[in-house]
Amino acid sequence: MSEKPDFKNYTLVICEKSDAAKRIAEALGDNVKTIEKKGIKIYFITNANKKYVICSALGHLYGLGNYRKDRKVYPVFDLMWLPLNHIDKNKSNVHDRIKIIEELAKNANEFVNACDYDVEGSTIGFNILRYACKVNYSNTLRAKFSTLTKDELKYAFKNLGNQIDKGLVKAGITRHVVDYLWGINLSRILMSSLQHIPYGGGVLSTGRVQGPTLKFIVDREIEIRSFVTKPYWVANALVEYDETEIYASYFKDKIMKKREALKIKEENERETGIVKEIRRIKVELKPPTPFNTGDLQKEAYRIFKFSPSLTLNIAEQLYLQALISYPRTNSQKLPKTIDYYKIMRRLSEINEYKEETEILLSKKLVPHEGEKDDPAHPCIYPTGEIEGIEKLNERQKKLFDLIVRRFLAIFAENAIMERDQILIDVKGKHYWKINGRRYIHLGWINFYKKYFEAEEVEIPLFKEGDKVLLKTINVEEKFEKRPPRFNKGSLLEKMEEENLGTKATRAEIIDTLYKRKYVVGESIMPTELGFQVIETLSKYSGRIISVDLTREMEKSLEKIELEQEEPEDVLEKTFYFAWQAINDLSDNLEKIGFELKNAMRITTLENKTLGLCPMCKEGLLVIINNKKTKKRFVGCTNYKKGCSFVAPLPQKGIIQNTGRTCSTCGWPIVQVRNGKSLWNLCINFKCPTKVKNKK
DNA sequence: GCAAGGTC
CATH class of the missing domain: 2.40.10 (Thrombin, subunit H)
Structure with a gap:
């Protein structure tokens, strides 16, 4: 560094992204000097007795690959970590970044991995430290934080750990290798089956996420095509009681025969019924649980119609402004170490929350937490940082408000609802029901009412033995609904439910299915080729297109994270299954080639024929x-x-x-x-x- | 030409 020749023997801090580097620099010292090299910001900090140099990656700088030229070869089992610019032409900027980090490493005497504290973040930092900084990871330190607030960052750097994320690193590397082995080898063999065929070619692929996702679409299409519409009937009665009118529904929700429905109408219309039973049930509704990523995405979609990826995007912006904790988490639990009172008191400085927070602050704060947990991060909660909230844009404000109100609600009391069910007897043969509902204590709903409607259904005060008149009976024909095709949104939701892919990759992977011509249309339909790829793969290696593989891998990765299982065991299983699948497929290569080629021909034809x-x-x-x-x-x-x-x-x-x-x-x-x-x-x-x- | 995962 020609600008700072005297800067030596410092602690080099590796961050995952530039925003995080900036935050960390601001938290670590007031004496910050910023130098920009090839568009990359580097922060030089002098503390009382310590010097830091902070730089950032761009997500992964290294990826798996090999230097073999011939890409038709399979199986590929010899892989290595390479700078991303060696693998992907579009990543040429990675070269400069690695060079700069290499340079900075030369004069450092201590190294800190300060990437996000999760599986991928640990792996990003690990690779940079071993390949760019050329240090042994066991001699480096790890910063552990889940919010980018000054307090937490300061705490993280005061309490740097050694060897604390070993499990995370191992799990990350295993994830990369497993996905590569399955994805590359099976994709290559699918394509190589076409080499036997004249005019063969075209890109085919599959993978741990792609395969099961395509299968959802194919399975749904099969369900739709084999669906038989069945009619059923519902009966409602307009009931007169004490000069008021109210609807009652027949005790059978679905009447399967038209004749039966008409008979009900005939035997009940203008008849008098007797209130036979009044059932009153008190239901206690517990407060909602703290947000994890999925819960937040669902709620933001329900309320604001934000797509899951948009929600995560906005949440990330709020996180980078230190307003909320790390938004990528499974946990529905609050961290044990935070001070609820302090956060609540800071929030009470905002007018909108003043009233609610003061009520909560007057009592002991006990959160209602959920079951789900995450080894790396707690739930999503407001940090109590409120600086800059007036500068948020509309979307950010909306999401922040949702997160705050949810946080408040989890400390509130149960809501109590009373449910009334009135049973009306007509000649001891037919039964009708009227349902009422009201809240006698709103509890947490008072804190979350902006987003939760406490809907009440008022009904007259019936007494047992009362007589009611069934004025008219309506019989309506309905049809069982054909399952809908997926659209991009519902498919994303399905992937999320099944824990397939991540917020960043899901949409891309759906695009890939279109690019491969496996699917077409806005309401997504599989092409003949899409059908055939699933057919072929499930015939010869059902596991790659089953979500079970992902499930099993998730479980194994969790065990590796907790150091209860070794990567070698998982990898050995993967090698074995990949090897087996490749053998099974290659034994039938010619047959598969013809099937796929034929499907491709039909798909091309389908795509070219636009209709009458x-x-x-x-x-x-x-x-x-x-x-x-x-x-x-x-x-x-x-x-x-x-x-x-x-x-x-x-x-x-x-x-x-x-x-x-x-x-x-x-x-x-x-x-x-x-x-x-x-x-x-x-x-x-x-x-x-x-x-x-x-x- | 191939995976899935980070970040811009």
């Missing part, structure tokens, strides 16, 4: 590539018989059949993907609505 010609109403519209001019357009298969239909297409980008037609002119709609932009296009350029519906 709106002009001659006989032929089919197809996408045609003119070999001479290399241009593409839509024509009609009835062209030779005289149909002159023709429509232009954009010449750039990937065109996908959506299966839909324009609601205005009835012509097909195609999806055009050009780089990152994606739009739906009605192919009729004279269509009255001629607007590109940008998504």
Whole structure:
């Protein structure tokens, strides 16, 4: 460092991202000097008796790969960690960053891994320390924190640990290796099956997350196609009592036969019923549990309609401003070490929370916690830091408010609800029920009422033996609902429920399924190829497309984290299963190749056929590539018989059949993907609505 | 051409 030649014998602190580096620098000292090298900020700090140099990574700087040129070779079992710029052309900026860290390491005499305290963060820091800093990890220190508040960061650096995240590192490395072995080898073998076939080729892939996700779509499609609609009937009665009218429902929720439903109408209409039983149940509703990532995402979706990834994004911004704790966690428990009173008192400085916090502060604070736990992080809670909240944007304000009110609610009393069920007897043969509900004590709902409606259903005060008149009976035919296809949102939710992928990768992985032509459409349908890949893989190696593999891996990783299991055992199992699956597949390579090739052909055809010609109403519209001019357009298969239909297409980008037609002119709609932009296009350029519906 | 996971 030419700017600071005298700076030697310092503690080098490795952070995961630039924002965290900035926060840590601010927490560690007032005397901060910032130098920027190739766009990377480095902080130099002198404390009373200690010198720090703080730099940051960009997430992973190293990844798994090998230097073998021939990518058709499988199995690949010899892998190594390489700088990401050696693996991915788009990562050329990683080179500079590694070089800078290498340089900084030379004059350091102590090293701290200050990446996020979780599996991936520990792995990021571990790799940088061993490869860029060239130090033995056992001689380095680990900062452990789950919020970026000054207090916690100061505490973390006063209490640096040695060898404390060994389990996390081991689990991280195992995760990388397992995913690589399964993913690369099975993807390669799928593709190699096509090499035997003339005109074979095309990219195929599968993986620990991709496979099960595609299977959800295929399974759902099979369910939809085999669904038989069954009707059922429901009966409601308009009941008159004491000059008021109220609805009662028949005691059987679903009446399976129409005849039975009509008989109920006939035998009850204009009859008098007797109140036979009044049941009053008191229900205590416990406060909600503290937020973990999934709970927060669900709640933010329910209330604000924020997508799961948007919620996490915003939560991350709040975390980086030290307003809330680390938002990627499974835990529904508060940390034992924090001072609830202190946080509550700080929050009471905000006008909106003044009243609520004062009520809570007048009593002993006992939180209602959930069952789920996380070894690395507590639940998501407000840190009590309130600096800068007036500068938050609307979305950030909304999410912060939700997190604060949830935090308040968990310290409040149970709510008490009274449920009334009135049973009405008609001639000892038919029964009707009326349900009422009211809250006699709101408890925590008072603190969370902005987000939870205490809905009451008022009913007259019945007494046993009272007579009521069933004025009219309504019988309604209903149908069992066909299960819906997934859309991107519901598929993301499903992946999250099943713990597949992470917030950062889920959407990308769904995109990959589209890119591979495994699925099409906004309401997601598998293509013939998608069906066949699942069929093939489940025939020869069912495990890769089963969520069980992920479940099992999760359990093993947790055990490795707690150092109850060794990576070697997990890896040995993985090698064995990968080896077995590869053998089973390669024994049938030719057969698989034909099946997949055939499915690809059908998929290409499906994708090119856009539906019935709106002009001659006989032929089919197809996408045609003119070999001479290399241009593409839509024509009609009835062209030779005289149909002159023709429509232009954009010449750039990937065109996908959506299966839909324009609601205005009835012509097909195609999806055009050009780089990152994606739009739906009605192919009729004279269509009255001629607007590109940008998504 | 291949996985999934970080970060921008």
